[in-house]
Amino acid sequence: MTKNNSSTTSTWSGMVPVDDTALFTTDTGGDGIPVIYLNGQFATQGYWAKVIADLGDGFRHITFDERARGKKSLKSADYSFEACVHDVDAVLAARGVEKAIVIGWSYGAFIAAHWASRNPERALGAVLVDGAEPSDWLDDAMEARIRKLFKRLAPITVLLRPTGLTPKLSPAQQAESNIELGKISRTEALGPVLDNITVQTRYVLASGASFGSRGDEQEKIRAAVGGVCERNPHIRLSAKVASNHDHILRKDFRAVADAVREVA
Template identity: 60%
Template structure:
């Protein structure tokens, strides 16, 4: 499916008390909107975008206090969902194909569930599975992790690996994200568009290998309940490296999702 060509554009999109740095490659192809990891900027998507090529309209943006976007008083999950609406509205996109990594995958699934008929499809990259660290013990573990990392966060920020916020605010984002993913099963059940997962292997920052594999296995009952949801690939790289090392599998999942829409075309 193609649409009228759209000119490429980069700039700031205002929303609430902030503004988001957005890039739209334009072109006549189907619009793909990329949703970043919790503290990442948009740079990790570059290999995926290069692999898909110019036949698609690629829209990327930095979240609040990430990358080139400005700070905000609100870093909640609901605010991040409003940011998607703001970017879509500013770029005139009504029916996106959403591709999300980690936190961004949960955003994609929630946006698709709240906007039936608008989301063309969703690709979840090692995220949006019904598992999370919750309760007092989970919250304490997350806060301890980020307090240990408080001196490291400013050092990795220039590389797009942390946000311009305190360690405690990082922890707040992570605590809310874990609560949302732990309860995401019914949301996945209600999604009525093609959803494809690309799952990583092994451990991740803050999660041992056994725990991460248990997390990924939590998707199995969802797959049995919703025929629109499938695993496109399980790759060898871990959660942190999946976009860099297995970008071809992610791009293939985007094509697979589009093919499901087109009845096997593309």
Template identity: 50%
Template sequence: MLIPTEDTALNVNDSGGSGRPVVYLNGAYANWKHFKPVIAALGNDEFRHITFDARARGKSKQSADYSFAAGLRDIDAVLAATGAERPILVGWSYGATLAAYWAEQNPDRIAGAVAVDGAMPYGLTGEEGAERIRQLFSKMRYLLPLVRPFGLAARMSLEEHIDVNIEINGIAAEMAPVLERITCPFRYVLATGSSLGGGEEEMEAARASLEPVLAVNSNLQIAAKVPSNHSHILRKDFAAVADAVRATASVTR
């Protein structure tokens, strides 16, 4: 179903039922379908699964605002439309950072969260970082329309893809205080495998950046480190993500 909000409409799927609501938050340009293996592993007896495509992703409509703040507001819009209360948020990559900020801002409205290789206080910042991102996306400009049908790119311009990436890198780099203030169970499932496209130095630095906040906030815990890489973690290690969701649910009942 399409849920109108602001200048757009979001494609939302709700399995219904009386189980614990789980809301899935996608990667930066991804659609909800990447979470299908996790949803299948969890089943419908204990959990109510709510998925949605962010603005200009999947079957959702385009917008004039693709900011991180808009992403946070869209979580509120989905919860209001579905009537779901005290959900577990499960976010992958960009979606994990959304889950962390929403959890910190709404401590009385969330049961817990699972961050899948995301929500780490590290990012490419400054003009040098922004230029690296611009160069990377410029190289991929002709690839974006080809991978869009597979849920790996958005119906955005090249410049909008770049802006989203520059913004999230800046937000992630400054998020350590946010992580330190989270009061709900917040579990990490981290990838360890190598990516064919490179970028492993940044990913390893990002994962290492978690150590200080894990030491400060006992609500943050690593549920699993898995052999797959950042791109394939939901497809190859969905069972570990499902286990983290179950563990989170067990401590929030």
């Protein structure tokens, strides 16, 4: 396997083995700048379709469904955040790509921030879409609320699972993943990660609420981005758009694509 950015002449899709599982991956190939897309916590690579279409052939687009997400990616014994960061390396290695722009939405933004922070020599830039904002939003009450939410959603998620719209994780596993994200989000945990980023990085922020949030909870979390940009000159706010968290990739895909162009 070559260590340089190899290219293919046509779109490839297939399973990438990693640890005890395999991830369904798509690579458009070509000689453009590689961009690897990191999904929301329980989302799939299909969410990026409009962003990819807007960016077009000037980029090489690599997408994949995380462990137990989508129709094809397999289950695993490990659904931790660290496993998700590890999967970025596994997918890039499988496609023969050494350096790439990393872009993530929601949960994927946290993965992107960690990967860019740990791999300054390999990250060609980073785009954080309505995620990776340091905030101490997790407390005992919120943890209980998360567990209750996923337990209540269980009948729906099980019903939709064959379509790939909901993950192959149990309600308890989904809740634990969300609670782990709350710990990763804490200012003392995420702040140093963001401060350590040395590549051009852009935020694209949504407005209003997200699924499961109440009132202005999400806007209070987003407010932390100002301090992040003040501390680190490599990080800037590219845009704050009208779409809410859940619709940003569909309704404001141009702003997201423009942020990729900025760091490229």
